[in-house]
Amino acid sequence: MARDIIVFDFSLIRGMWETRVKKYIQRRKKEQQRVEQSALQKIKQEWSFMLECRQKGIPQSVYLNNGFVDTGLRILEKLEENSHLIRKFDSLEDVTREKDKYIFELYGEHIKEFPDSLREQTHLKEWHISNTQIHTIPAYIALFQELRVLELSQNLISQLPPEIGYLHNLKELNVSFNRLTCIPPELGNCENVEKMDFSGNLELTELPFELSNLKQVSFVDLSDNKFPTIPICILRMPNLEWLDLSSNNLKDLPEDIDRLNELKTLLLQKNMLKYLPWSLTNMPKLSMLIVSGDSLVEMPSALLETPSLKFISLRDSTVSADLNAEIKEERDSCRDLQQFEKEFMRAYIEDIVERETAPCYTTKISLSLHL
Template identity: 35%
Template sequence: MSENVVSTGAVNAVKEVWEKRIKKLNEDLKREKEFQQKLVRIWEERVSLTKLREKVTKEDGRVILKIEKEEWKTLPSSLLKLSQLQEWQLHRIGLLKIPEFIGRFQNLIVLDLSRNTISEIPRGIGLLTRLQELILSYNRIKTVPMELSYCASLEKLELAVNRDISDLPQELSNLLKLTHLDLSMNVFTTIPPAVLNMPALEWLDMGSNRLEQLPDTIERMQNLHTLWLQRNEITCLPETISSMKNLSTLVLSNNKLQDIPECMEEMTNLRFVNFRDNPLKLEVTLPPSENIDEEEERELFGVQFMHTYIQESRRAGAHVNCSTPSPNSIDADG
């Protein structure tokens, strides 16, 4: 009996020794694997950094990272070693996301990441207080963070052809220097209040959205000189549009307008307007012109067409004034 006890004890002791050895061996293997992975990461980072440095150019005194038609689904943290960059131009590289460390590039003036597959704008974007241009067209963005309003130097914002953006945070009206805004080919059903309250806005494209009506408060955009509203479902124009004294270009082609409001005669600064492909009630034919430029402008259902239409409509007694506010009018303040 005692021999069995001794034998069992010896086996257990040997077993314990081997278990410790195996455990230590596994730990050593794990550390070795982690070390190897670390070496691989370091090597990959160095390779990536070398490749990135090869893409850095200098134009007009500005340090630019320019990559196009290469595979860069993510940007490595080694990019932080190039913090002097003032402009990113990364097009068609399959980029899935803007890196969270974007806010550490305090020298960035232009961030152009158009034609990628980005689905989100990180909140850290608000740390880029020197950023003047943000171009994110042709991506998959659905929402815009309010932190973007902290980019106090922003002058140009392009979010065209993301196809799913339907609104903007009210805080974006704090972008006091923003003059250029492209929201075309998304799913807006009205002009967001944030846009109406942008004090410096001069150029706005909301073509190819789902606009059915323009807000009566559209006149707030007093500095606007160019407004693109093509390919929407707009049925009428508010009377207040005639108060947009600086508006010189207005594109309304491919909408559902049945009439041209009389108040538009007051828009003396209007130099280019396009009413093509609207179901207008009257058929107006302009007399032929010997001037080629005038003829081309007529083909676009332009300013002369607009004035002639209003005059013909007035003579026919079929004209209606610009739409007046009604309980169903869009409230720009939400």
């Protein structure tokens, strides 16, 4: 059986299809270019860019230029690169806000009493109350079991409530420059206290023996009061490192002052000391001792020969003594003078600590101008 075989030239067919494919690709490319250059595509791109910026919290002022969106900026790329810094900053802000929730602050000479809302905020860990007309501390302070810092400086407080003994987590107590005449023995129950400041109350003469229980105390400031001698409870604080008894009525020091083995700084200027006990030479960590040299007549020579001890003898000039006598006529002026002298001594001590050697004595001169 015979068959007719039709022979095709496949090279012609192949060429025809290749030509069609090329034309199709060219049309697609032109269409893509047209779409990319069209206003609709640009609007879509800008909206996508704006949406992503909003989601990441980027303000419009950053990516808008005269009212038009500048999509060429590398804002999102830079944001991605610095995302760890942003997260770190946010976490710091969160920590700050969280910390502020536990701090109560109250300042102003017009304030005479605590706000009623304070009673309900028993979660607080710090009280900072200063420069007010407040006279008393409420008994409900006993409810603040988480209190760590009680800063009550420069008010008109005349007494501390016995309920302060319930603050078992208290670390710092500052009641300086008030009108306290005594300290409640219940304070001895706050066995975690590390820092106490009773300076500038003018009338304090003793501390209760119960404060001997405070074995963690490292800082005590009793300056600008009327202590005739170092309280016994102070000598029973084994971790005490800083003791300020300047501007008191000290006439002598106890012979067993060397019980304070950890004491590093002892401030005794502006007292009535005439001699220093030999036991001061048995305090190996004592590195700063400041006294008033005007009335001092006897002291161990070993104090001057100890290389690790900076022994300073302050001498008041007759000019400053006359001015101080005039200023002390008014209580408010006296308080200002005390605060100024404390700031002066703080700066002076910082300077002495930084020096390799200390001066053998310093003459302190006060000047004032009357118009």
